[in-house]
Amino acid sequence: MSLPLAGVLIIEANSAECPLALRLATSLAGRIAADLGADVIKLEPPEGDPVRRVPPLLGDIGAMFAFLNAGKKSVTIAPAEEKRVLDRLFRKSDVAILDHHMSVRHGAALLPRVAAVISMFGAGVPSSAAASEFTVMALGGLLDIVGDPDHEPLRLGGHQLAYSAGLSAYAGIVAALCQTPVGDRREIVRVNLLDVAVWLNWKSATIAAWSGRAPNRCGRASEWQVIRCADGWVALVYQDSDWPALQELVGDPRLGDSRFQTRAQRRLHARELAGIIEQAISPRRRDQLREVALTRRVPLGPIWSPAELERDPQNLARDFLGRISLGGDASVLMPRLPVLWDGEAFRPGRIPVSSESVEMQRS
Amino acid sequence: MTRPLNGCRVLDLGIITAGAATSALLADIGADVIKIESPTYRDPFRKWTSTPPPDATSSLPPFFRATNRNKSGISLDLKSAAGNEAFLRLVERSDVVVENFRRGVMPRLGLGYERLRAANPQIILASISSQGDTGPDAGYVSYGSTLEAVGGLAWRTGYSDDGPVVSGRDLNYPDQVVAIFAAAMIMTAWRARRGGSGGAHLDLSQRELTSFLSGEAFVAAAATAESPRNGNAQAPHLVQDCFRSSDEVWVAVTIDGRDVPALERVLGRGLETDGTDALRVALAEWISARDSSSCVERLSAASIAVAPVLNGKQVLDGAGRGWNYGLTRATDGSLVKGFPFQLEASPLAISCDAPALGADTAEVLTKIGGYSRAEVAALASAGVIELDDETARQPLRTTQ
Numbered sequence: 233m234s235l236p237l238a239g240v241l242i243i244e245a246n247s248a249e250c251p252l253a254l255r256l257a258t259s260l261a262g263r264i265a266a267d268l269g270a271d272v273i274k275l276e277p278p279e280g281d282p283v284r285r286v287p288p289l290l291g292d293i294g295a296m297f298a299f300l301n302a303g304k305k306s307v308t309i310a311p312a313e314e315k316r317v318l319d320r321l322f323r324k325s326d327v328a329i330l331d332h333h334m335s336v337r338h339g340a341a342l343l344p345r346v347a348a349v350i351s352m353f354g355a356g357v358p359s360s361a362a363a364s365e366f367t368v369m370a371l372g373g374l375l376d377i378v379g380d381p382d383h384e385p386l387r388l389g390g391h392q393l394a395y396s397a398g399l400s401a402y403a404g405i406v407a408a409l410c411q412t413p414v415g416d417r418r419e420i421v422r423v424n425l426l427d428v429a430v431w432l433n434w435k436s437a438t439i440a441a442w443s444g445r446a447p448n449r450c451g452r453a454s455e456w457q458v459i460r461c462a463d464g465w466v467a468l469v470y471q472d473s474d475w476p477a478l479q480e481l482v483g484d485p486r487l488g489d490s491r492f493q494t495r496a497q498r499r500l501h502a503r504e505l506a507g508i509i510e511q512a513i514s515p516r517r518r519d520q521l522r523e524v525a526l527t528r529r530v531p532l533g534p535i536w537s538p539a540e541l542e543r544d545p546q547n548l549a550r551d552f553l554g555r556i557s558l559g560g561d562a563s564v565l566m567p568r569l570p571v572l573w574d575g576e577a578f579r580p581g582r583i584p585v586s587s588e589s590v591e592m593q594r595s
Numbered sequence: 596m597t598r599p600l601n602g603c604r605v606l607d608l609g610i611i612t613a614g615a616a617t618s619a620l621l622a623d624i625g626a627d628v629i630k631i632e633s634p635t636y637r638d639p640f641r642k643w644t645s646t647p648p649p650d651a652t653s654s655l656p657p658f659f660r661a662t663n664r665n666k667s668g669i670s671l672d673l674k675s676a677a678g679n680e681a682f683l684r685l686v687e688r689s690d691v692v693v694e695n696f697r698r699g700v701m702p703r704l705g706l707g708y709e710r711l712r713a714a715n716p717q718i719i720l721a722s723i724s725s726q727g728d729t730g731p732d733a734g735y736v737s738y739g740s741t742l743e744a745v746g747g748l749a750w751r752t753g754y755s756d757d758g759p760v761v762s763g764r765d766l767n768y769p770d771q772v773v774a775i776f777a778a779a780m781i782m783t784a785w786r787a788r789r790g791g792s793g794g795a796h797l798d799l800s801q802r803e804l805t806s807f808l809s810g811e812a813f814v815a816a817a818a819t820a821e822s823p824r825n826g827n828a829q830a831p832h833l834v835q836d837c838f839r840s841s842d843e844v845w846v847a848v849t850i851d852g853r854d855v856p857a858l859e860r861v862l863g864r865g866l867e868t869d870g871t872d873a874l875r876v877a878l879a880e881w882i883s884a885r886d887s888s889s890c891v892e893r894l895s896a897a898s899i900a901v902a903p904v905l906n907g908k909q910v911l912d913g914a915g916r917g918w919n920y921g922l923t924r925a926t927d928g929s930l931v932k933g934f935p936f937q938l939e940a941s942p943l944a945i946s947c948d949a950p951a952l953g954a955d956t957a958e959v960l961t962k963i964g965g966y967s968r969a970e971v972a973a974l975a976s977a978g979v980i981e982l983d984d985e986t987a988r989q990p991l992r993t994t995q
Contacts (some may be wrong), residue, residue: 531741
């Protein structure tokens, strides 16, 4: 299969003052494009992208850097050379992925035909305002809705908002590439973390607009929540129509109680209901629960760690996690792009463990 | 104004969020999206149990309206031979089919990829499923938070020294992100097809996307034995958490090493940063003694990342202050889903409201399917299609 983005040249670059979240978003958009066959050149300052040093470290390279930059070519430029090199590279390239400060510094006139510009906020907040991925999640309602009401609001693991912004940037870029070029018209793709957060959290705002009351985190009183089993945890997830099958799977006569017979009643008694189910399944292991959930078609989710998922039957069957070299004998687990295209996978490229100097680029 | 996906016709079998929101995003970028329901099956989002508020501007339920604006809508029974044939006729004249049924439904309808490709070799079929089209778990029933569990995200979400946590029913995170990724892959395939690559079958697994968005945890899996759940703390930040202010608002703060001198000035005291909890404790004390607006004002004046923790209602009240299009208004003024990005030269916009059931059946079948009005009337009386009330009242049989 010839790769769908073969022949597309993409430059990604971040300013020195760029918040971590925007580096991650920039890099994820570039990683997706690289897997799909684009030539992606990542520009780094002489001391390297700070993400290289974000723990956990594998030797001297951060796991997040390895994940986000597989398949790219890394090029180092000194600050004094930056403007000249970027102008030159932009002229030759199809797409630029930049944070807001970087795009302002270089001016729209010099950008390639498609440029994605990523910022923390959209209009209405000064671009100089200090913010982190976490504080933008707070403003987008993504913290308030997760966790336990008796404890502080909770972020989702990892960098879900920055990565969602990276997905959005890639989507915007490919949308712009679909546009038939008209003269020298340029398309700027705007992505900001707060609009992405609001977009992701649309249900909460829609419920609030409709009922006057926003949903909030309910902890042990949640309709969907995590409960214990013999060797770990399982997510208790079900819709109204799954209730009879769930009852059978759990096999505890207390579920037949009149307090649990409608969705409204189950929500009202969610804490007690989860307690009963937890007690009933406590002798069962996650692999047993997987088996029975599969046969009875109940959406229970055994909770697996990333290390355990390397040997997961579904991931093995779909060849989702491969190993790629970290230089020398070391290798790491690396998820491929989550799509099979006519049954074929896109293999992640090599990790740019070290950068090349810009001198190579001039030739 | 031309939009990037002008000329791309999408048959949208997507339901609830994952499928329907994917097609909605394609519509926002200029695709002609036809939502297909059936006389025997409606998008579950058409059901909404609570009473509408007195100022409701639309009779359609809010989740349905939010996710299906910018589409036309038809009702066609794919299980009947005549309905199946009508669908394939539309496939011949379309570019993309989006579906997120349970695995096996499309083949059982006689509408697997091979059949669609026989009707139109250029067709792009996007199959969005929870676990993927293949593998032992392909038939595993899952909703968004199931995938957080089996995809590795729940394992790394939670308070320190406590169990895993899922995003839950009101956020249902994996169902949201998949629409961005699936729409992006469909556009990638559409662009490649214009370059001569032909049609394609895109097998999109929501579980794999959930894992991919935790990619660094897989890369680090073998190398680290670190505690998987740390509450809100996160490397490389010195301190990151929510703290309760005197007016009982949670205030989210992220402190980096370089912020310490500024924080010392705001707090009016020296701070230890040698890995002890001193900085955190000092900040918690300082915030607990002040109201939230004063905390936010003083910390942000010192260029420290800070924000009040808002709920969905407060988020809405903040429209125009840092967000402008993540949610937007339909032409009737009701709140609908907006866009996760914006294009400057050809902006994404809402041009029509979500369709009533069967609103465009007659027009789509005649103009795109090539059916005569008499044939449409016959399909309607056979129960293969549903027409909107107005069309149904018109004397279709007599006008050719």
